[in-house]
Amino acid sequence: MLGVKLAYRNIKEAGLRTWLNVAVLALTFTVMVGFQGLYSGMLAQSSRAMIDDEVAGGQYWHENYDPLDGLSLEESHGKIPEGLTEMAKQKKATPILIRQATIYPAGRMQTAQLKGIEPSQTILNIPSNSLASAEDELPVLIGKRMAKSKNFHIGDYVTIRWRDMHGTFDAVEGKIVHVMNTQVPSIDSGNLWVPLEKLQKMTVMENEATIVVISQDVSEYNSYAGWQFKNQAFLIRDLTEMIKSKRISSSIIFIILLFLGMLAIFDTQVLSIFRRRKEIGTLMALGMTRIQVISLFTIEGMFHGVLALCVALVFGMPLLFLLSAKGIAIPKVTEGYGYALSDRLFPVYSAGLVLGTAILVMIIVTIVSFLPTREIAKLKPTEALKGKIS
C-alpha cells in the first residue's frame, strides 16, 4: 500500500508529463477497443446479413455444384430429394436452381446467373414475393449493384439467353419487377432471380434444383444421396477469413500506437530514474530496500496505465458506445470491398474485448515500466545520494 500511495503522489506531482503519457495510452486503448469493436460489428453484421439473405441454416448442394467453377454449373442440378421436398412444403427449406445465362444490356453480351426461387419462400430474406406474377412474361428480381452496373430500372426488359438441359439455346425478354436492397454482393452482382417453376420449365429441369437452402429453425440434417450438406460456418468462412485478415492488418495501427505509448512511459521512467537519483539515495538511506524502490518506480509507471484506463473509460468508452448505438455511416465506396456492409455499421464492444484489451495494455505498461527500473539495482546508495549514476 505504501508503494501505491507514494507512486500516486509522485505521478500526480509530475503533472503534464504524466497526463501526456496518460493521454497517449488512453488514446491507444480507445482506438484498440474501437477498431476491434468495428471489426466485431462488421463480422456480426455481415454474417447476419449473409445468413439472413443467402445462407440461412445451411445448404444442401448438388454433388457437382462448385460455386467457384462456372463451367461445372451445367452439370450441377438434380432431382430434389423427397425429404427436402417435404421440408420445402413445410416451409423449412427452399430449393434454388442455378443456371448460366447471357444477357445483353446496352447491346453488350455479358454472362449472368439465373437463379430460380420459390416466390412464396420465407427462408431467405429476399423479396422473392415480387416474382409472384400472373403475367406470361418472365419477372426478374435483381439487386441494387446489378441494377447500377447494368443501368437496369424497374420495368426495363432484359434479353436473357440460356441453354436447357439438352444444351439447346433459348431466349426470352425478362421484365425487371423489383430492385432489392441487399448487403450481400453474392446474391446481387450478376444475379437474375426468377420464379423457380418458370426456370425449371425453361431449362426442362422439372422438380430439379442446384442447392436447397434450409431454414435456421432446422437443427437436424439428414444425408441425401447426391447432395452434400454445407453448414453455416462453412458457407460464411470466406467472410470470416476476410474479416480476420483485416483485423490482423489493423493490428499494425495498434502496434504503432502501443509503441508510442510504451516509448512515452519508457522515456518517463528513464528520465525519472536519471533525475531522481538523489531521491532514490534518500529513500535507501531512510531504509527502503532496492526491491521496494524498484517496486515504487514500477508502480509509478503502472499508474500511467491505470490512469489511462480510467481516462479511456470516462471519455473514450461513452464515445465508442455512442457509436455502437448510433452506428457509423459507411461510404458507398465500400460496396466494392467484397463483403456485405449495410449503410450503417454498428460496432460491437463485448466485455471480453474491453477487459482483454485493458489487460494487454496493463501487461505491456508493467513490463515497460519495470525494464528501466533495473538500473536502480545497480545504483549504489552513496553514489545516488550525490546525484551520480553508477
Next chain:
Amino acid sequence: MSIVKIKGLVKRYPIGGQKFTALNDIDLEFKKGEFCGLIGPSGSGKTTLLNIIGALDAPSEGNTVVLDKNIEKLSHKRAAELRNHHIGFIFQTYNLLPVYSVYENVEFPLLLLKMPKEERNKKVLDALEWVGLTDKINSKPAQLSGGQCQRVAVARAVVKRPELILADEPTANLDSENSYNILEMMVRLNKELETTFIFATHDQKVMKYLRRKVHLVDGQVAKDEIINKGAC
C-alpha cells in the same frame, strides 16, 4: 555501551584503473550518547566513514560493527533494515522528498516501519514539536527556508527514536542563526533521548558543540580528542 566498533577499516575506490585509498586502517569506537564529530578537510574520508557506519557503503577491509551488526556481512536487505530501524540520517542538502508535505516527510520512516496510524501520528507531531514546525505540517519543502528544511530533516531523523544519528555537514548550507538553532536542538535531543550523534563536519560552528573530535587526515585518524570527558 558501544554503538559502533571499527577495527582496521580500509576503504579503497577504483579511480581510472587505480585504487584510491579513502580510509586507511581506522580503529574507532563510539559509545551510546556520544556527541562526536569527524573533523577534517575535504577528501579526508569523513563522509566515506559516515557512509560505512550508516551501512550505505561497505568497507574494503577490516571490521565495522554497528549496533552488533557486522556491516561487511550485511546483505542489501539487512542493511536497509538496520538503517530503517536504528539509524537516522541528516544531510547537508536536507534531501527532503519534494512531493511530500512536512508531515509526510517526517512520517515516511514510520511508514516503512509499518507503524499503526495513531502511534505514527503522535510521533510525527511530537517530532515536529521538538523542532518547532507544528505550524508548517502541510507545507511542501519548496515553501520552506533552508533552516526550516534542515529542521524537518532533523525531525525525520529523530522521529523513529534511532540509537544513532549520522549528520553529514548538517549546517554547511545554513546561516549562523539557523546553524545555532539546529545544533541547540541536536544537543537537546542528545541529552533528553540519549541519541548518539556522529557528525562529519569542518564547520567551526559545529565544532564548539562537539564533545569528541576525531580528526581525519588523508583517510587516517590523526587525533581523537575528547573535549568533555564527563559527557563522552
